[in-house]
Amino acid sequence: MSFDLGAIQQALREEGLDGWLFFDHHERDPLAYRVLGFRPPRTPTRRWYYLVRAEGEPAGLAHRIEAEMLDALPGEKRLYASWEEQTRKLAGLLAGCKRVAMQYSPRCAVPYVAMVDAGTVELVREAGVEVCSSANLVQYFEARWTKRQLETHLEAGRRVDAIRRAAFEEIGKRLRDGGVTEWDVKRFILEAFEREGMVTDHGPIVAVNENAANPHYEPTADVHREIRPGDWVLIDLWAKLREPDAVYYDITWTGYCGTAVPGAIQKVFDIVLEARDAAVNKVQAAVAAGETLHGYEVDDAAREVIRGHGYGERFIHRTGHSIGREVHGSGANMDNLETHDERRVIPWTGFSIEPGIYLEEFGVRSEVNVFVGEAEAMVTGEIQRRPVRIG
DSSP: OOSOHHHHHHHHHHHTOSEEEEEESTTOOHHHHHHHTOOOSSOOOSOEEEEEESSSOOEEEEEGGGTTTTTTSOSEEEEEOSHHHHHHHHHHHTTTOSEEEESOOGGGSSTTTOOSOHHHHHHHHHTTOEEEEOHHHHIIIIIOOOHHHHHHHHHHHHHHHHHHHHHHHHHHHHHHHTOEEHHHHHHHHHHHHHHTTEEOSSOOEEEEGGGGGSTTOOOOSSSOOEEOTTOEEEEEEEEEESSTTOOOEEEEEEEESSSSOOHHHHHHHHHHHHHHHHHHHHHHHHHHHTOOOBHHHHHHHHHHHHHHTTOGGGOOSOSBOEESSSSSOSSOOBOSSSSOOOOBOOTTEEEEEOOEEEOSSOEEEOBEEEEEOSSOEEEOSOOOOSOEEOO
16 A cells, blocks of 8 residues: 555545545646655646545546556546546545545635645536545645654755855855855855755755845846845745755855944844744644644734834745745645634644845845754754854
8 A cells, every 4th residue: 555544534434524535647646656655657737636534435537548557546436438437436435524624725815725726616516515624634634744854854954054154154265365146155055955964855045245145046047136244134045955855954144244234234133033932833733732733823923023112014924834845835734814724733843934024225134044843843954143244
């Protein structure tokens, strides 16, 4: 068997669901393959369905010209050819089900889970079945780390923290030796990742002054600026070990090219750290007390601090995102701005906490990673307490 049937069935019963209906066409839903633990023998050019019931054996439905598509999975396999036969047999597959989970998110509130098209949802509803979001199920079976994944994350943290320290030192050295640009520092970090056996999907962000006010700014060979004495520098870098199933580590630090940080910048820096620490404390207190915690509540803890200081309109993104094999994972996000994320924060998951304030002249973001264990939550790497004094 390619997946833990008993564990999925137990989770379905706890969620009050009759089944979990998986669906794919042209490998549009990577979550389905990861949760079910199989690879298709070839790219599916026809639709397939696979139902895991809360009770009883699972069963699948595939097209007759791709009859082998679900052979790696347990249970009866039914076949169709015409669209009429597909509709009829899908209804038969779902017989007895009132509520099933699919990779669907109402109003696309959780885009990472919203893999099923609206037409397929309509088809299932026409069979008299209510379609519910699989978001909590996906998190339980996809977003939880293994012990080895935690180890890869912690090791990635040690390496990335060292590279981050070296990057700020390199800026200071090159300032003394004649000059440095955002692009130079980005290349320095990427070369260090390669040397240290790490990979990243894109980035890093190296942003000076007003560029730091753009949360997703990235320098390029053609578009970048020089770093000079008196400049404010933000570095956001993320990477993972070059090994299967490794988990990312993702941080943001800031520094000033000089000895005395201007008062206006220091004020905003202190507020951002207060917000970051409020969110971390919220998570740690809830986990220690065994309380249920939702992603939106963590966002509220950070956002309340920033609003209280009068910068609410300048905090323009969620407080944090799930972290996994992808830097933006499929677990709960710390979000009550971009979405109202009602997913529970569950043990053996990790995420970022990264509030920010973005003004016209500069931006400040401070990012740490948090891992939630069974009875405690921890920040997994070094924590910035004061701006880096560069040079």
